Amino acid sequence: MVINILNPGRNGVADWMIQRASAVILGLYTIFMVAYMMFHPDLDYAAWSGLFSHLWMKVFTLLALLSIAAHAWVGLWIVATDYIKPAAIRFGALLFVILALFVFVVWGVQVIWGV
Amino acid sequence: MSTLQVSVYRYNPESDDAPWMQDFEIDTQGRDLMVLNVLQMIKEQDSSLVYRASCREGVCGSDGMNMNGKNGLSCVTPLSEVVKDNRLVLRPLPGLPVIRDLIIDMSLFYKQYERIQPYLQNDERPPSIERLQSPEDRDKLDGLYECILCACCSTSCPSFWWNPDKFVGPAGLLQAYRFLADSRDTHTQERLSELDDPFSVFRCRGIMNCVNVCPKGLNPTRAIGKIREMLVRNTA
Numbered sequence: 001m002v003i004n005i006l007n008p009g010r011n012g013v014a015d016w017m018i019q020r021a022s023a024v025i026l027g028l029y030t031i032f033m034v035a036y037m038m039f040h041p042d043l044d045y046a047a048w049s050g051l052f053s054h055l056w057m058k059v060f061t062l063l064a065l066l067s068i069a070a071h072a073w074v075g076l077w078i079v080a081t082d083y084i085k086p087a088a089i090r091f092g093a094l095l096f097v098i099l100a101l102f103v104f105v106v107w108g109v110q111v112i113w114g115v
Numbered sequence: 116m117s118t119l120q121v122s123v124y125r126y127n128p129e130s131d132d133a134p135w136m137q138d139f140e141i142d143t144q145g146r147d148l149m150v151l152n153v154l155q156m157i158k159e160q161d162s163s164l165v166y167r168a169s170c171r172e173g174v175c176g177s178d179g180m181n182m183n184g185k186n187g188l189s190c191v192t193p194l195s196e197v198v199k200d201n202r203l204v205l206r207p208l209p210g211l212p213v214i215r216d217l218i219i220d221m222s223l224f225y226k227q228y229e230r231i232q233p234y235l236q237n238d239e240r241p242p243s244i245e246r247l248q249s250p251e252d253r254d255k256l257d258g259l260y261e262c263i264l265c266a267c268c269s270t271s272c273p274s275f276w277w278n279p280d281k282f283v284g285p286a287g288l289l290q291a292y293r294f295l296a297d298s299r300d301t302h303t304q305e306r307l308s309e310l311d312d313p314f315s316v317f318r319c320r321g322i323m324n325c326v327n328v329c330p331k332g333l334n335p336t337r338a339i340g341k342i343r344e345m346l347v348r349n350t351a
Contacts, residue, residue: 012317013350016343078318082277 019074022067029064052115065108068102117269119198121153124206126213134213136204137161143194150189150197151184154205154217165227168219168328176265180217181206186328189233204297208270210279223279224266231283231291231309236302241276252298256342259338261292262286268325268335281314285325285335288316292338295345307342307349316342 041106051057076097084090119141126134139157139173151168158164162173166189168178173191178190182197183204197203207213212220225317269275269284283291291310294300308317 011311012313012315013346016317017347019234034258078313082318088269090330115229 009096015074016080018070022071022074025067029067030061032060033065045084052112058112058115061112062109065105065112069105071103073098117143118175118201119143119153119194120185120202122204123157123217124213125164125216127163127215133159135161135165139320142169147193149218150180150194150203150205151178153194153203154189156320161317164217165215168301174263176263179208179265179267179330181208186271188265188267188330191330200297206237209268209270210276211266219266219270221266223320223336224264224269226270227279227283227287228264228290230267231287231294232306233290233294235294235297235300236305237299238301246299255296255298256293258333259289259296262289262293263331265330267328267330267340271324271328272319273324274320278314278318279348281312282318283310283315285319285339289335289338290297290341291316295342303345307346311346316346 008067036051037043052061079092080090080097084093121141122136122320123136123139123141123269125137136342139160141153141156142245143153149171151171154164154166166180168190168257169175170177171190176188176212178189179186182189182192183199183202185197186208187197189205194203207217207219211223214220256284264286266286269279269286269287272285274282275284291306297301317338319336321336321340323336326333326337329335
């Protein structure tokens with residue numbers, strides 16, 4: 001069963017907490033980004049790459065990236081189990097989602113540590 | 116003009132290939148009748164129409180139906196509350212199989228109700244008279260025990276429409292919390308462990324359709340929030 005194999009957390013409580021925690025991290029990251037851009041109206045390449053050269057920024061960005069992956073996985077798993085009833089199609093869709101998220105995370109790590 | 120245009124969902128699986136809408140003109144003589152009164156007048160015009168009704172005062176919960184798009188009990192819903200542009204559309208409660216006309220098969224609804232074990236469970240020896248409860252503990256059951264299981268809430272809930280076999284639904288969860296909150300019930304842990312999967316409770320997305328339609332003015336969303344809080348406390 002898809003529910004068992006591709007279930008993100010141990011149970012509904014874990015899913016629920018993952019979704020809340022990742023939402024808080026994403027909220028903080030968004031606030032930080034918006035604030036940073038507001039305080040740097042003449043943002044250029046040097047300042048932008050300077051920001052991402054700090055280790056704390058790399059860690060913060062990676063945390064946000066992992067939060068996106070976790071949040072999207074829990075959310076899309078819920079959407080898929082609501083709306084995609086044929087098990088084979090749902091399995092395929094969820095497999096696509098998790099592969100895409102995996103690629104995004106690996107790619108994102110390369111981008112962040114490439115600075 | 117006191118003639119009300121009423122459109123009623125008709126479906127008899129023995130003779131109809133598909134559901135259809137039948138139109139009636141009902142002379143209300145300008146009175147603000149209850150929707151059930153209108154149904155009774157329709158029944159005089161066409162006795163083949165079937166619907167459930169019993170107490171006709173919002174206590175038995177038999178005549179839940181969809182009136183101009185909103186679920187409710189037809190016996191306690193005045194025309195003035197639902198009729199728009201002199202038109203009334205009556206359909207069965209959505210999301211569950213139709214047996215005939217306005218009568219739905221509520222088996223899944225009852226199955227979910229049965230699943231939460233809606234009865235007091237206490238392993239301690241019964242006292243000689245009765246299990247006592249403080250007035251404060253008794254107050255915790257207000258807003259929970261009044262549910263009449265009319266299914267207006269669960270059949271207005273999209274989460275219940277998509278997963279009626281796995282999501283308990285607002286009506287069942289309100290009753291689940293009624294026993295979780297009862298100081299005399301000792302099976303809290305067992306009850307919670309039956310509810311911690313991703314579907315039973317957590318499929319609720321808090322859109323509050325249940326609160327919007329409950330004819331008894333109850334708040335299943337709040338009860339679900341309390342269950343979720345108990346589950347999180349239990350785990351974290």
